[in-house]
Amino acid sequence: MADRPTAAQRRHTALRSALDEQLSALGEPPYTGPDLPPAVLEACARALLRARRGGREPHRPALKAVVRATLAELAARHPGQALEVRVPPYGAVQCLEGPRHTRGTPPGVVETDPLTWTALAVGDLTWTEAVDSRRVSASGVRADLAPMLPLWPRPGAPTPVGSGPGNSD
Incomplete structure (x- = not known):
C-alpha cells in the first residue's frame, strides 16, 4: 500500500501551487527558490503583499494557505x-x-x-x-x-525574542 502524504506535505504542496498561481497572476515567473516550507511560505506571503500593493486582489487559495501556515508556525514556536x-x-x-x-x-x-x-x-x-x-x-x-513577530525578519534586522529557525510544517 502506498504511503499517504502527511498533513504537512499536503499543506506544503497546496502552498507551493498557490504561490506559483499568485506569481503567475502578478506576471512573474514561477518560484525557483529552495523547496523548503519556510522559504516557500515567506515567498508566498511576500507575493500576496506585492499583489495588494499593486492594487490587485490577492489569490484567495494563496492567502488561505499563508494564513493557516503562519498561524501554525506561530503556535509551533x-x-x-x-x-x-x-x-x-x-x-x-x-x-x-x-x-x-x-x-x-x-x-x-x-x-x-x-x-x-x-x-x-x-x-x-x-x-x-x-x-x-x-x-x-x-x-x-x-x-x-x-x-x-515578524516570523521572518527582514535581512539585517534584529531577530525577535523567542524566534529562530522555525518549521512551518
Whole structure:
C-alpha cells in the first residue's frame, strides 16, 4: 500500500501551487527558490503583499494557505493555550504558555484580517502600527505579539525574542 502524504506535505504542496498561481497572476515567473516550507511560505506571503500593493486582489487559495501556515508556525514556536489568535475566515490557533483556556471566550484574544496578519508575519507591518491603526484587535494581558513577530525578519534586522529557525510544517 502506498504511503499517504502527511498533513504537512499536503499543506506544503497546496502552498507551493498557490504561490506559483499568485506569481503567475502578478506576471512573474514561477518560484525557483529552495523547496523548503519556510522559504516557500515567506515567498508566498511576500507575493500576496506585492499583489495588494499593486492594487490587485490577492489569490484567495494563496492567502488561505499563508494564513493557516503562519498561524501554525506561530503556535509551533510559542506553544500553549493562553492566547487565541484569530484570522477569520481562515483560521485560529491557541498559543503561549499560561492559564489554559477550555470553554467560551479565552482570556486573551488577538483578531485581524488575513492581509494584515500576512504583513505582520513577514514584517511589512509592525505590531504597534497594526494596533494603533486598529487593524488588530487585542485583549488580555498576553495579547501582545510584538516580541513574536515578524516570523521572518527582514535581512539585517534584529531577530525577535523567542524566534529562530522555525518549521512551518
